[in-house]
Amino acid sequence: MTTDEKLQILTDAAKYDVACTSSGVTRGGKKGSIGSASPAGCCHSFAADGRCVTLLKVLMSNACSYECAYCVNRRSNDVPRATFSPRELADLTIEFYRRNYIEGLFVSSAVIGNADYTTERMIECLRILREEYRFRGYIHAKAIPGTDEALLTRLGYLADRMSVNIELPSENSLKLLAPDKTKTAILSPMGQLKEQIKENREDLVLYRSTPSFVPAGQSTQMIIGATPETDFQILNLAEGLYKKYDLKRVFFSAYIPVVEGRNLPSLLTKPPLLREHRLYQADWLLRFYGFRASELLDEEHQSFNPYVDPKCTWALNHPDFFPVEINRADYEALLRVPGIGVKSAQRIIVARRVGSLDFEDMKKLGVVMKRAQFFITCRGRTLEGLSLRREYVMRSLMSVDTAKQLEMPEMEQLSLFNGEEYTKCLTGQI
Amino acid sequence: MSDRSNMIYFYDGSFDGLMCCIFESVYRNERPAAIREQNDGQESLFEARTVETDESRAQRVKDAIKDKISKNALNFVKKAFLTCLEDKELLIFDFLRDGFKRGWLSMNDITGRYMQPLYTAVRALDNEAELLKGFVRFSDLGGVLVSVIEPKNYVLPLLMGHFCARFHDESIMIYDKTHHMVLLGQNGQGKIAYLDEFTPAEADARELEMRRMWKHFYDAIAIKERYNPRCRMGHMPKRYWANMTEFWEERCAPAEVEQGGRFAIAD
Ligand code: SF4
Numbered sequence: 001m002t003t004d005e006k007l008q009i010l011t012d013a014a015k016y017d018v019a020c021t022s023s024g025v026t027r028g029g030k031k032g033s034i035g036s037a038s039p040a041g042c043c044h045s046f047a048a049d050g051r052c053v054t055l056l057k058v059l060m061s062n063a064c065s066y067e068c069a070y071c072v073n074r075r076s077n078d079v080p081r082a083t084f085s086p087r088e089l090a091d092l093t094i095e096f097y098r099r100n101y102i103e104g105l106f107v108s109s110a111v112i113g114n115a116d117y118t119t120e121r122m123i124e125c126l127r128i129l130r131e132e133y134r135f136r137g138y139i140h141a142k143a144i145p146g147t148d149e150a151l152l153t154r155l156g157y158l159a160d161r162m163s164v165n166i167e168l169p170s171e172n173s174l175k176l177l178a179p180d181k182t183k184t185a186i187l188s189p190m191g192q193l194k195e196q197i198k199e200n201r202e203d204l205v206l207y208r209s210t211p212s213f214v215p216a217g218q219s220t221q222m223i224i225g226a227t228p229e230t231d232f233q234i235l236n237l238a239e240g241l242y243k244k245y246d247l248k249r250v251f252f253s254a255y256i257p258v259v260e261g262r263n264l265p266s267l268l269t270k271p272p273l274l275r276e277h278r279l280y281q282a283d284w285l286l287r288f289y290g291f292r293a294s295e296l297l298d299e300e301h302q303s304f305n306p307y308v309d310p311k312c313t314w315a316l317n318h319p320d321f322f323p324v325e326i327n328r329a330d331y332e333a334l335l336r337v338p339g340i341g342v343k344s345a346q347r348i349i350v351a352r353r354v355g356s357l358d359f360e361d362m363k364k365l366g367v368v369m370k371r372a373q374f375f376i377t378c379r380g381r382t383l384e385g386l387s388l389r390r391e392y393v394m395r396s397l398m399s400v401d402t403a404k405q406l407e408m409p410e411m412e413q414l415s416l417f418n419g420e421e422y423t424k425c426l427t428g429q430i
Numbered sequence: 431m432s433d434r435s436n437m438i439y440f441y442d443g444s445f446d447g448l449m450c451c452i453f454e455s456v457y458r459n460e461r462p463a464a465i466r467e468q469n470d471g472q473e474s475l476f477e478a479r480t481v482e483t484d485e486s487r488a489q490r491v492k493d494a495i496k497d498k499i500s501k502n503a504l505n506f507v508k509k510a511f512l513t514c515l516e517d518k519e520l521l522i523f524d525f526l527r528d529g530f531k532r533g534w535l536s537m538n539d540i541t542g543r544y545m546q547p548l549y550t551a552v553r554a555l556d557n558e559a560e561l562l563k564g565f566v567r568f569s570d571l572g573g574v575l576v577s578v579i580e581p582k583n584y585v586l587p588l589l590m591g592h593f594c595a596r597f598h599d600e601s602i603m604i605y606d607k608t609h610h611m612v613l614l615g616q617n618g619q620g621k622i623a624y625l626d627e628f629t630p631a632e633a634d635a636r637e638l639e640m641r642r643m644w645k646h647f648y649d650a651i652a653i654k655e656r657y658n659p660r661c662r663m664g665h666m667p668k669r670y671w672a673n674m675t676e677f678w679e680e681r682c683a684p685a686e687v688e689q690g691g692r693f694a695i696a697d
Binding site: 003004007008011012014015016028029030031032033034035036042043044045046047048049050051052053054056057058092095096098099100101103254256270271273347350351353354355357361364365 | 535538539540541542546560563564565566567568569570575577592594595596597598599600617618639640642643644646647648649650651652653654655656657658659660661662664665666674675676
């Protein structure tokens with residue numbers, strides 16, 4: 001089989017993995033080596049599904065000896081199989097990298113025989129890259145649950161980021177759909193990585209020559225919509241993971257039926273993209289806006305509002321918090337206003353040092369007035385002629401396409417997710 | 431300051447040249463109606479003043495910007511000068527004359543009439559440079575990594591450090607077709623020069639194989655159940671596609687190349 005044929009099979013098998021970011025590590029270029037990495041990451045292309053292409057995202061192999069119900073690569077499924085040799089994948093990475101196709105490598109693998117053997121092959125590929133090519137670009141490696149601790153450590157010194165997939169949002173679902181994986185088998189490498197990362201950071205402070213261990217931290221992902229967990233449960237799980245394991249990112253992946261299974265949604269099920277989108281928005285609020293999960297959902301409200309984003313929902317439920325005075329409110333309060341993002345909040349803080357701001361300045365600072373107008377005052381005044389009729393407010397808080405569809409009741413509600421929100425999907429940016 | 435509505439300054443198109451225009455105007459206490467690159471000889475109703483570029487005068491203006499406004503202000507106007515903003519010279523001129531009066535405040539005044547247009551243009555420049563750090567595609571042509579770009583803004587100075595460091599041991603070349611400039615990098619060092627025209631050499635079999643594999647990867651990585659062309663276009667405007675190998679159909683494989691003709695752009 002040619003490398004090209006393997007590449008197509010092993011890309012196709014890896015495409016459902018969500019994480020493709022290259023952020024979180026700074027490493028300049030150097031004589032005698034190739035590559036560099038910057039903390040903000042870099043998108044090299046965008047695929048036809050709108051997802052950013054940053055890393056050469058492939059499996060080492062798709063010849064799996066496990067039997068996870070939701071997965072195309074499971075043992076019993078009839079698909080073409082391929083396996084890269086470690087050197088083959090390292091060479092390909094370098095050739096792609098030299099042409100600036102990619103920012104680095106994201107290597108994962110099906111379980112070839114057992115977890116340790118699989119990890120050894122990944123280690124060999126990364127060793128060739130780091131030691132022979134002296135590659136300074138980004139590498140994300142997947143930890144295979146059940147791998148020996150020492151091997152995992154070795155992998156961690158070669159990679160920038162590691163991830164252990166939590167796969168499904170609860171232990172029950174895991175038992176049902178991924179019988180070869182257990183909660184402990186997943187959480188123990190996560191715990192090991194967390195501890196080693198922490199120790200390594202302390203050592204780095206003391207001895208500057210210490211090699212760094214997983215410098216870009218660890219992330220995880222879970223499948224949404226294959227099992228019955230609610231948004232509330234999922235968001236709480238995500239928040240817990242951020243706290244307990246110091247994760248850099250939790251990724252959500254809308255379930256796409258690729259195989260038939262007794263315990264799975266039917267093959268006709270559409271991927272719950274809107275749900276995934278709302279979860280990313282909420283995740284964004286947790287990471288950058290100072291929200292807590294319990295502020296966004298609770299026992300009584302277990303699902304996100306399909307019509308407006310979680311930040312607008314929160315604002316509508318907290319009229320006492322508003323209006324926020326643009327010229328006086330602190331940064332945290334500004335961030336809570338729908339239509340004001342991290343950048344526009346920072347710009348407001350800068351610009352108001354020069355002089356007091358009025359409504360006509362808001363647009364220039366990047367504030368989305370269509371949403372913000374209901375929640376702010378400038379110099380103590382609300383926007384002139386502002387209507388606070390509930391339907392009007394709701395309509396303004398929706399994306400253009402959502403609002404349009406509501407006017408045409410014959411349209412299917414399921415297709416809500418498109419247009420303006422659609423183009424912003426996958427980042428969760430609000 | 432007298433408003434010379436019938437006066438045009440001509441300069442040599444360099445940043446230092448523009449700095450000398452500022453010097454000239456302060457010295458004469460006048461504001462020209464326009465600042466243009468070199469007198470193109472067209473008859474004009476305007477009175478023309480050709481400003482010679484003088485390094486020491488330029489330096490005095492740059493020092494004044496740092497002293498009277500801020501260090502950031504100098505970096506900022508250098509960037510503003512690289513943008514594709516129309517009449518950027520006069521806008522920079524007005525911003526600086528205002529800044530000399532108001533000091534550092536003028537840099538924070540992002541909604542103000544002098545700062546705002548420049549601020550927006552610099553953001554677009556930074557944005558384009560960031561995108562191109564990803565979208566530049568090199569071809570290995572006889573051991574040299576060669577790329578062609580067609581940016582709106584003059585981004586090469588912003589790309590130089592990044593690519594020269596990343597590909598320290600390689601010889602690289604990025605040709606900016608819009609501005610007819612070329613970035614050459616070797617041993618971690620880069621230089622930018624004027625180059626009227628440039629056509630890359632034919633690719634060899636190995637290069638074509640890499641392009642083909644990259645295209646196959648690109649096609650395979652998309653999930654068809656999530657097909658979303660608007661999202662793709664929003665992140666990656668179509669004007670970049672022509673120079674990105676994943677969208678080249680015919681030049682990917684030798685067999686296909688023989689069919690001849692220019693490459694097509696896939697939708
Ligand atoms: S371990 Fe499970 S999820 Fe991973 S490739 Fe094998 S079957 Fe698929």
